[in-house]
Structures are given as structure tokens and as C-alpha cells.
Amino acid sequence: MQAYTDIRALIIDMDGVLWHGDRAQAGLVDFFQALRELKLPFILATNNASLTAEQYVDKLEKMGVTVALKEILTSGMATALYLSERYDPQTTRVFVIGGIGARQPLLDLGFKLTELYETDPDQRAHLVVCGMDRELSWDKLATATLNLRAGAHFIGTNGDLSLPTERGETHGNGAILAALTASTGVTPMIIGKPESIIYRQALSLLNVDQGYTVAIGDRLDTDILGAVRTGIRSLMVLSGVSTEQDVAAADFGPTWIVPDIRDITEILRNNTL
Template identity: 65%
Template sequence: MTPFSDIQALIIDMDGVLWHGSQPLPGLIDFFDTLRAKHLRFILATNNATLTAEQYVTKLAGMGVRIGTEQILTSAMATASYLSREVDPATSRVFVIGEEGARAPLLEQGFTLTDTFDPVNTQTNADIVVCGLDRTLTWQKLANATYTLHAGAKFIGTNADTSLPTEQGMTIGNGAILAALQAATGVKPITIGKPEPIMYRQAMALLDTDTNKTIAIGDRLDTDILGAVRADIRSLMVLTGVSSEEDLKVSDFQPTWVMQDIRAITQALQKT
């Protein structure tokens, strides 16, 4: 039995699975052509909160793959959806560390965003701090977030990845920013992205599928694979990203399957 003989849907990571930075990985177009030929539903689910769904659609189009925004789920989108169920967006103000990808989903859910902290006119301050990866991060942003957290705001992280793979190598991830804010305030964030199961559960709801007929595909043990374990779904790890076969040897948990890359996944699909 191949990994794909009894499934209906795939939840697929992007960075390290489909591309490195702006470079598509070999076999990308064939992979998506095969998904469609096999009538497999999929969601592209990423912890990277810097881009909007529309920007990811554009990025994939530039690589020769056409998808819709409804097939994208970022940790920022998952965060906005989670918060909209926890609080009333119409009466909630959010301070955001993050880029357009973090801000846009909150605005779409009806939240009011603020970039400042006022020690005098406290009614204008945020009651939630949302932190995503921010490549324009400044001391002032960190300071205002710290003031807001000290004033009692909820602390939400889009994801806790401490590192981010790029074409130049590994660089700082959002988890390092969260750690700095936690060290400064003593407030521990609630994180939404993988390895928390929230994103996978949201993706399954969007796909109208269940744990028995869904597979998560990723490259990173501590996020993609651990998240699948916590969400009680099977997982497939590719070796084109962060985690390696050596990492597997010392891990307390394992993916259901390991394949070299998306070309190997395509070959397995074509055999079903």
C-alpha cells in the first residue's frame, strides 16, 4: 500500500518542501498536476506569516503553478481565525509585530490595529499583542509590544519557529522574537502555528476531511511532523528542507513516511 492509497486530502508545507526562497524545487509543476489528476484536495499550510494568501498565489504562479487563495493557510490566517472565536473583533484592538501577511488577516476579521502605546490615554492601547516574523523589526516595535504586555494584553504568536531557511542559509525566525518579548515581560505567548495542532485542525475543516483520510507533508520535524502527531494525522517528511535523516535517528517521534523530495511523492501518487 502506498502512502496515498486511502486518503482524500493533503496538508502541505511550503518552505523547504516546494521551494527554497524564490527557487522552486525540482518537480514542482508535475507534483501539482498529479494532485489534480488524482482529484486530491489540498491546503498549503505554512508557519511563515510574512506573506498574504494573495502573495503566495502570485509566488506560485511565477513558478508555473496556479492555485486559489482558498488553498492557502498561513499561521497568521490561522491566528486571526482563532482570535475571532476567542474575542469580539469589533471591540478588540491588536498591536502587531509582523508584516502585511500578519496584519491583513486580522483586518479581514474586523480587528482594529494599533502601532502605538499611550501610557496616559490607555483606552487607545491594544488588548492583544500578535507577533509574527517581522523583517523590519525595530527597538521601538519591541518596546511598544513590551509596554502593552506589561499593561495586561494577551500575547499571541503566529508561530514559534526559532529559525527560517533561506537561500543564504538559516536565519532568525519568529520564535526568537517571541523569546525576547517573553524574557522582557515574563509573559508566555500562546502560539497558533505548527507544532500546535490548531492549524492542522483548521485545514481539515477547510478541506472537509478527517484525521483518517489526511496526510501532512513537511520538511521539519519540530513543526510539521510534531504538529501532525499532535493532530493525530499521518505525516510524510521530505529531505529537502530543515530536518535530515540524522535528525530522525535521535527524534522521540517519527513521521509515518520519509521520502527524498516531491518528485518521489509524485511517483508514489502515480502508482495509486
């Protein structure tokens, strides 16, 4: 058993860990109370780019939990930050498949977003960014395809093939990326987990050595693999997508496995893992 003092910060996934859709996981409020009592800093880092940080703050507020904007990092935010470090926002045009959570961070950093069926070659997008889109349409897919065929670079906020909801598991952004790859032959660059980009951004925000940081997630192929690639320890909850059988069949795995966040709360308060 390891002492809790060996853990100084957490990077926490949301879907499947904190809630299923709009239904909070049991023990949610107590979990965050424990983090505050222990003065344990955290970043809520989600692959789901459908909402803005402000909307996630509101969602948690409705569930009885108060968090700050600076404690949230979405794959939409991570994508905008990554692109702003490599492209000039003032001269780079972006076509976005995705909701406000994918669009707003790009706008905040000064990128110009192009519209459907932009036919002027001088106004076409340099980049196609694809995130979770609950209003996905034929026209959006067609416009993305035309831009990609014209040479735009392809960026996926995340590659999750499925999404846990209160109704069950539905398709995720990875399914949309697959459709666009099938129609264009272009493979996207992924910003979210399991790539290490979003984890490294979270570590920078926390300003804690990665050796003292633990990632919490429910997906073996994104949350846990991303932690492995980043070189940080991980704790997998069984309240979301992946199972112990999935771990047994893989050639990598989490540092620890627990049923859900209620167990994490108990572990942190008892000072052991």
C-alpha cells in the first residue's frame, strides 16, 4: 500500500467517472468534498468537446458540485491551444464539425471559422477540426470532405468510438472521424487521450511533477493508455466503459482498479492506495 502523501494532484476524466449523461454517479458530491478537504489540486480533463468549460461548471453546479473554470480542460480547449502554438490564428481558417465546446475555444484564440460549402478557393479552410457534434448533418460531413480533399489538415479533438450516456453506450467522435477518413483517405491527428498532448497540458496547469500525479478514468483505450504514454500512474474505475476483462486482455493497464469514485473517496480519506 502507498501513502496518499505520494499523490499531490489528480487528472480526472468526466464521462463514465463523474456521470453518465445527465445522471451523476453515486458519491459525486462527497468525492469533491474530499478533494477540497485534502487540498488536493485537480484538473477535470475530458475528451468530450461538446461543451465549453463554462457549461461544464454549470453542469457540475446542478449536480451539487462547485468547480472553477481553471480546473477544467476539454479536448476542444486542448485542440485550440495546440493549434495556436503551431498556426497563426489571424491567418488560419478552420472548418469545425462540433458544438460550441469545439468552436468557442478556437474563436477565443482568434481563429476564423469558415461556413458550409465555402466555394472560394481563397476562403477555404486550412484546417478541419472534428469534435463531438449532436447536430451532425450531411452538409457538415460534405463540407469537411470537400475541404480535406482540397488539402486541409485533419484534426480530431478525440478519437473515442463510443460515449457512455444515461441511455447506454452511443457512438463517439471517433465514429465521425472514421466516416471522414473513409470518404477522403485522410487520417486525423488526435489531440485528446490516448495521445499525451492533453495530459501534458493538464500537468502544466497543475504545475506538479508528473511523478506525484495520478490520472483517473474509465476507458482503458483512452484514459489509461494516455496516462501510460505520458508516464504517469493511473486509476481505472469500473463505472464506465472498460472492464477488468479488458485489462486482462491488454498488454498495458492501470496502476490501480476500483469500482467507482466512492472507493476513491474512501482511499483518499484513509490515506492509502
